[in-house]
Amino acid sequence: MNLSQLKSFLAVVDTGSFGAASRELGISQPAVSQHVRKLEQSLEVCLIERGTVCVPTHRAVAFVRHARTLIEIAERARLSLHSDELRVGASSNVGTYLIQPIFAQFMNESEIKGKLTIASNPEVAEKLQQGEIDVAAMEWWNEADPESRRFHNEIWREEPLVLIVGPGHRWAGRRLVQADLLEEENLLGGESGTGTGRVISEGFGSIAGKLKVTQVLGSTEVVKEGVKAGLGVSLVLRSAVKEELEAGSLYQVNLRGIKLKKRLQLITSSNLPETSCARKFCEYAMKI
């Protein structure tokens, strides 16, 4: 069984005749006959009912579908190697609030074509490992994973995490509060797998264990709405709430003696050639 045999088989099924199939494929008609015969021999099944029009055998009907997807995937596999597109992935927050303008500028200036995919942090990591994207802008990258050795990571930004409260909250408008007062608050969690937990436990020290994340809301957008509604407070990337802080729909409160930072990283395959689009994009992003 091989792909050209399958192509001939499908051409016969589609055109209804061996001759038409041969013309469509640009090969001789006996070649088509041979392809189909070989296929039938190797599979030990009659595939085509020869008649005034040729149709797939009853048994072969399901096989036709499989054959089609085979050809299709083979084509996709080929394309996956030759796409000169730059495929950038970014975790939700980074993608939503930080990467987009940079990505757009880069495409403009370099005239490199590309695609930006925004997904959750773990999904982006998965896509990177699967080769579905070339560069990932992420909030958290597990360096401990042995798989990570195949990749190169670079700290791109150090973005502050800020404590936000809603306009109705008793801290709204205050500049500074004592960190341990946070133990009393409902802390809303956003997207999981973004390393926020780690940043908190490193930043808060002994207090960290006493904080309780009461709800995990899945996305920063939902968290913001939750905080606005008075459901609780939250720690989010400053860049994610820039507009709300300016508009006054959310309030930032600093915690005495505590500075939380998230290291945003750019990840690429190691061993990328200097000339690769992915490298260029990283350099560009680092400069800005």
Add this chain to the structure above:
Amino acid sequence: MNLSQLKSFLAVVDTGSFGAASRELGISQPAVSQHVRKLEQSLEVCLIERGTVCVPTHRAVAFVRHARTLIEIAERARLSLHSDELRVGASSNVGTYLIQPIFAQFMNESEIKGKLTIASNPEVAEKLQQGEIDVAAMEWWNEADPESRRFHNEIWREEPLVLIVGPGHRWAGRRLVQADLLEEENLLGGESGTGTGRVISEGFGSIAGKLKVTQVLGSTEVVKEGVKAGLGVSLVLRSAVKEELEAGSLYQVNLRGIKLKKRLQLITSSNLPETSCARKFCEYAMKI
């Protein structure tokens, strides 16, 4: 690009060496080298990074996945031809209330292995045309469709449709009501695409246009619950409500002068050999 080349490539990726791959595949080691080289040549890309361990190139990472699915689908395609299983499909009602015991008996007596798939009527039709099932027991089969010529259909049962009402309904317990009174009732519709509409318009004649199906609930189970809850009345296959009628949780009411029947059919591919499991199953089902 061909399948054995891909297999060699994957074996190298999985084992990390050409030699191990050759042993795994039971071919010579230069053959593996050649496979990979040919693949690389035909795709014009370097796929494997030769080193103390061999790993896929950055560009090839996505290709590995595609290659795997290709091999997998090729295998499935092969199996789809040689499965000697009898694959029976049945639309929801037929499958749930009528076919199951017959199918089980048939498997027992004939020692033929098989699988029963129950899905909506249109889905079953689709599966039959796609060759995913060999026999379909259906409530409605569109003979007008030109595709239907490739199939043979046989009327298996004529199952009465009965009007059911809930225990709280004013007709509960009555044997007979005037048909045109149905115009005042909320008629609940079940699974669509089962031809009930057609049966109704044929059976009711001029009244048919005045009946209004107020809700389409998707499945007979849901309809039964709806009728029990007093949401309305419905027309369902008698076999679907046998137990409820006996238990008294639903009531059957006859309509004066009207008999509704649904023709349940067995559909197979035409041109099936006499000895095929599908034919045998049909004969068996017809006898019982």
Add this chain to the structure above:
DNA sequence: ACACGTTACGGCAACCGTAAGGATT
């Protein structure tokens, strides 16, 4: 020296096109 991948080479099978052969309409 050893393990490993590549290159070289030869026999065999596969492939494809041309040409001829049946079958059906």
Add this chain to the structure above:
DNA sequence: AATCCTTACGGTTGCCGTAACGTGT
């Protein structure tokens, strides 16, 4: 007679194993 698929045949190519050859440890 025309159309269509199959069979037959020959030149070319591809495939795979053995053996020899680099290379790095």
